[in-house]
Amino acid sequence: MAVTKDEVEKIAKLAKLKFSDKELEDFTPQINEILGYMEKLNELDTEKVEPLSHPVEQKNVFREDKLKSSITTEEALKNAPSKDEHHFKVPKVIGDK
Amino acid sequence: MTFYKNHKEKLELLQSGKLNLVDNVNHFLKNIEDQKDLNAFNFVFEEETIKSAKAVEQKIKNNTAGKLAGMVIAIKDVLAYKDHPLTCSSNILKNFTSLYTATAVQKLIDEDAIIIGKTNCDEFAMGSSNENSAFGNVLNPVNKTRVPGGSSGGSAVSVAANLCDVSLGTDTGGSIRQPAAFCGVYGLKPTYGRVSRYGLTAFASSFDTIGPFAKSVEDAALVMEVISGKDENDSTSVKKEIPNYLSSLSKSKKFKIGIPKEYFAEGLDEEIRDAILDIVDELKLEGYEVKDVSLPMTEYTIATYYILTTAEASSNLARFDGARYGFRAADYKNLNEMYLNSRTQGFGKEVKRRIMLGTYVLSSGYYDAYYRKAQKVRRLIKEDFDKVFSEVDLLITPTTPTVAFKIGEKSDDPLQMYLSDIYTTSANLAGIPGISIPIGKNSENLPIGLQILSPQFEEEKIFLLSIHIQNEITK
Numbered sequence: 001m002a003v004t005k006d007e008v009e010k011i012a013k014l015a016k017l018k019f020s021d022k023e024l025e026d027f028t029p030q031i032n033e034i035l036g037y038m039e040k041l042n043e044l045d046t047e048k049v050e051p052l053s054h055p056v057e058q059k060n061v062f063r064e065d066k067l068k069s070s071i072t073t074e075e076a077l078k079n080a081p082s083k084d085e086h087h088f089k090v091p092k093v094i095g096d097k
Numbered sequence: 098m099t100f101y102k103n104h105k106e107k108l109e110l111l112q113s114g115k116l117n118l119v120d121n122v123n124h125f126l127k128n129i130e131d132q133k134d135l136n137a138f139n140f141v142f143e144e145e146t147i148k149s150a151k152a153v154e155q156k157i158k159n160n161t162a163g164k165l166a167g168m169v170i171a172i173k174d175v176l177a178y179k180d181h182p183l184t185c186s187s188n189i190l191k192n193f194t195s196l197y198t199a200t201a202v203q204k205l206i207d208e209d210a211i212i213i214g215k216t217n218c219d220e221f222a223m224g225s226s227n228e229n230s231a232f233g234n235v236l237n238p239v240n241k242t243r244v245p246g247g248s249s250g251g252s253a254v255s256v257a258a259n260l261c262d263v264s265l266g267t268d269t270g271g272s273i274r275q276p277a278a279f280c281g282v283y284g285l286k287p288t289y290g291r292v293s294r295y296g297l298t299a300f301a302s303s304f305d306t307i308g309p310f311a312k313s314v315e316d317a318a319l320v321m322e323v324i325s326g327k328d329e330n331d332s333t334s335v336k337k338e339i340p341n342y343l344s345s346l347s348k349s350k351k352f353k354i355g356i357p358k359e360y361f362a363e364g365l366d367e368e369i370r371d372a373i374l375d376i377v378d379e380l381k382l383e384g385y386e387v388k389d390v391s392l393p394m395t396e397y398t399i400a401t402y403y404i405l406t407t408a409e410a411s412s413n414l415a416r417f418d419g420a421r422y423g424f425r426a427a428d429y430k431n432l433n434e435m436y437l438n439s440r441t442q443g444f445g446k447e448v449k450r451r452i453m454l455g456t457y458v459l460s461s462g463y464y465d466a467y468y469r470k471a472q473k474v475r476r477l478i479k480e481d482f483d484k485v486f487s488e489v490d491l492l493i494t495p496t497t498p499t500v501a502f503k504i505g506e507k508s509d510d511p512l513q514m515y516l517s518d519i520y521t522t523s524a525n526l527a528g529i530p531g532i533s534i535p536i537g538k539n540s541e542n543l544p545i546g547l548q549i550l551s552p553q554f555e556e557e558k559i560f561l562l563s564i565h566i567q568n569e570i571t572k
Contacts, residue, residue: 003457008453011453011456011457011460012453014456014460015411015440015452015453015456016415016418016433016436016437016440017437017440017441017444017449017452017453018437018438018441019441019449027450027453030450030511030512031450031453031454031457033512034403034454034511034512034515035454035457037399037400037512038400038403038404038458038467038471040396040397040400041397041400041401041404041470041471041474042470043397044397044474044477046470046473046474046477049473049474049476049477050473050476051469051472051473051475051476052472052473052475052476052479053303053472054289054303054333054528055289055303055475055479055525055526055527055528055529055553056288056289056290056333056335056528056553058290058332058333058335061332061333063329063332071196071197075196076421078194078196079192079193079194079196079421079422079423080421080422081419081420081422081423081424081425082425088420088421090420090432090435091429091430091431091432091435092431092432093432
């Protein structure tokens with residue numbers, strides 16, 4: 001199941017990354033080699049095995065539903081690349097095609 | 098500089114006035130400056146370190162100092178420390194300042210440790226050689242043509258080159274144990290959930306752990322005693338009694354030890370194999386019961402690991418979009434371009450490769466074939482360990498198949514680089530703890546690491562066997 005350059009471009013789009021043609025040419029065989037190696041798992045019959053999402057399986061970790069403060073607006077904006085007094089600033093979203 | 102073997106000795110010297118803490122931190126600061134070419138630190142907190150040393154010195158005089166009083170600690174630059182930079186060695190976080198302190202770091206500070214700086218690492222902890230850092234390569238102090246290992250390369254080097262007493266690293270697939278082996282120091286990866294991940298920048302959330310690098314088993318045990326425990330800010334941290342790891346080191350017990358044959362198969366360097374088996378023979382002579390065991394799922398660990406961790410990484414790293422924090426590209430015409438250009442310019446090559454792999458294995462049509470399949474195999478791998486640990490207390494294996502490789506040797510071949518994690522990823526898949534301890538050097542004078550693995554939450558057993566090897570065998 002080899003992945004083509006076009007498919008790699010499609011994945012890049014999903015991941016919000018851009019690659020030059022040269023990078024895609026390096027990348028595609030590397031990704032194929034790694035994915036090919038991953039196919040190894042198909043040697044195993046896992047029909048009756050439950051997936052494991054966490055190595056230490058815990059159930060229902062609750063905390064009390066108490067109101068507490070986290071960070072201030074000023075702190076939240078501290079690392080923003082573009083901001084005004086109360087908001088993060090980004091390019092216009094509505095009406096953008 | 099007055100010599101001490103571990104923190105207990107250091108504290109006695111400080112208390113008796115034979116060692117001055119300000120002199121001690123100045124000595125470390127000078128070492129950092131003199132060995133700048135190692136590139137172990139992203140940031141050094143010089144003035145603060147001296148200020149803290151004075152304050153802790155006073156506390157020692159007043160008899161109000163904590164357990165780690167005067168221990169000089171470097172932390173990996175993926176851990177949050179309020180009002181200090183947090184970059185994950187990535188351009189995308191180059192100007193980021195932490196708003197809060199990671200629980201593990203806060204616990205060190207609460208016991209009067211001194212945080213000397215933040216160490217270099219592979220970008221977002223992704224790498225096995227510290228060649229993927231926006232701050233440049235880190236060199237192995239034992240031989241500067243070699244990699245220090247990764248991803249916690251700077252943390253391992255800071256301890257190996259005597260730039261601090263102890264450091265914190267993180268281990269998602271071997272990132273503490275492998276650099277510890279390559280640099281010749283002790284490095285412990287705790288059980289998943291033993292140490293809170295709050296304030297650790299997420300790479301693969303169901304794999305990530307925080308643990309110490311140290312020059313002695315005693316110091317690794319002491320630091321673990323301090324940083325372990327349930328934390329309400331991390332729902333995956335586990336509520337379980339924390340043993341007094343340090344004081345329990347005086348216990349003596351002859352554990353039943355398993356030698357998994359898959360970890361000594363083809364691909365293992367012969368000198369490493371011989372060095373490990375020499376230690377095992379020594380233990381046998383002392384009356385330890387040693388048994389050959391099998392972990393048949395070993396050959397599937399790397400594939401499983403890289404499917405699951407890249408999937409988790411692609412999801413965790415989606416938050417870096419140039420909107421609320423971190424790097425934003427200068428050139429964009431609309432919101433989508435802002436995301437694209439910020440991420441494309443901000444992330445390094447290996448991080449992008451893993452985001453791509455992770456996005457692929459999670460994408461529609463491939464999710465079941467890769468991601469879900471790997472989650473199932475993960476259970477089989479964990480069951481492999483459960484079974485083996487019903488027969489033996491601990492496992493002894495090599496930490497790495499080779500000693501530290503040359504800088505540039507594997508950097509163009511990602512699959513070869515991934516395969517070098519063969520003996521370490523299994524512990525993260527199964528959530529069990531593991532240590533790498535230095536047991537000597539090969540004919541090229543490069544360090545060899547021995548790995549000890551235990552069932553979940555049985556770090557105490559690991560420490561007990563480690564200190565026995567440290568004090569009685571390798572000396």
